Amino acid sequence: xxxxxxxxxxxxxxxxxxLNILLSRSGREDQALMTSIAGLxxxxxxxxxxxxxxxxxxxxxxxx
Amino acid sequence: xxxxxxxxxxxxxGSILALLLKKYTxxxxxxxxxxxxxxxxxxxxxxxxxVAETLRAAAEAGGVASVYTSPxxxxxxxxxxxxxxAQVCRDAGQGSLASGVEVCGTFCALYVSLPLIESLLSVVxxxx
Numbered sequence: 745x746x747x748x749x750x751x752x753x754x755x756x757x758x759x760x761x762x763l764n765i766l767l768s769r770s771g772r773e774d775q776a777l778m779t780s781i782a783g784l785x786x787x788x789x790x791x792x793x794x795x796x797x798x799x800x801x802x803x804x805x806x807x808x
Numbered sequence: 809x810x811x812x813x814x815x816x817x818x819x820x821x822g823s824i825l826a827l828l829l830k831k832y833t834x835x836x837x838x839x840x841x842x843x844x845x846x847x848x849x850x851x852x853x854x855x856x857x858x859v860a861e862t863l864r865a866a867a868e869a870g871g872v873a874s875v876y877t878s879p880x881x882x883x884x885x886x887x888x889x890x891x892x893x894a895q896v897c898r899d900a901g902q903g904s905l906a907s908g909v910e911v912c913g914t915f916c917a918l919y920v921s922l923p924l925i926e927s928l929l930s931v932v933x934x935x936x
Contacts, residue, residue, distance in 0.1 A: 749847060753843050757839075758828070761832030784835055805853060805860055805885065806882055806886075808885050
């Protein structure tokens with residue numbers, strides 16, 4: 745759980761945003777939606793793992 | 809003490825990046841803010857682990873039974889987790905979910921402090 749995780753997520757977000765605009769401008773609305781969903785799933789997987797590590801650390805530290 | 813500086817920097821950078829992403833992909837901006845929040849919480853828990861160990865050692869040295877100190881530590885942990893989750897839900901605009909988490913946290917804290925209440929009642933019973 746480092747600060748570079750935030751930058752990784754921001755990079756994915758910006759990439760998805762640019763791809764979204766690109767695809768929607770060129771008329772492929774459905775692919776734009778697919779791209780944003782894919783980006784969301786990737787980031788969700790990363791963040792959920794980090795959250796479970798954090799809550800496990802808290803649970804083990806405070807003993808509940 | 810440099811943890812505070814690092815946490816503050818991470819929080820500011822995280823919120824700026826979340827703001828940047830909000831216009832194009834709102835859900836990813838929430839996830840960025842969530843990741844920054846978790847990074848800051850992770851740093852603060854690192855600091856807190858030393859405090860917790862010292863408190864536990866002091867409690868044992870002082871002869872205080874663990875029945876009294878462990879519910880307190882558990883309640884602090886439960887409060888921390890509940891507060892983090894509730895605020896994330898509020899950031900996402902789900903006030904009802906946040907209050908649901910807080911109600912659940914309250915009852916978990918109550919459940920954890922049951923042995924404390926029982927030992928208090930037994931002490932009071934002996935006095936009477």
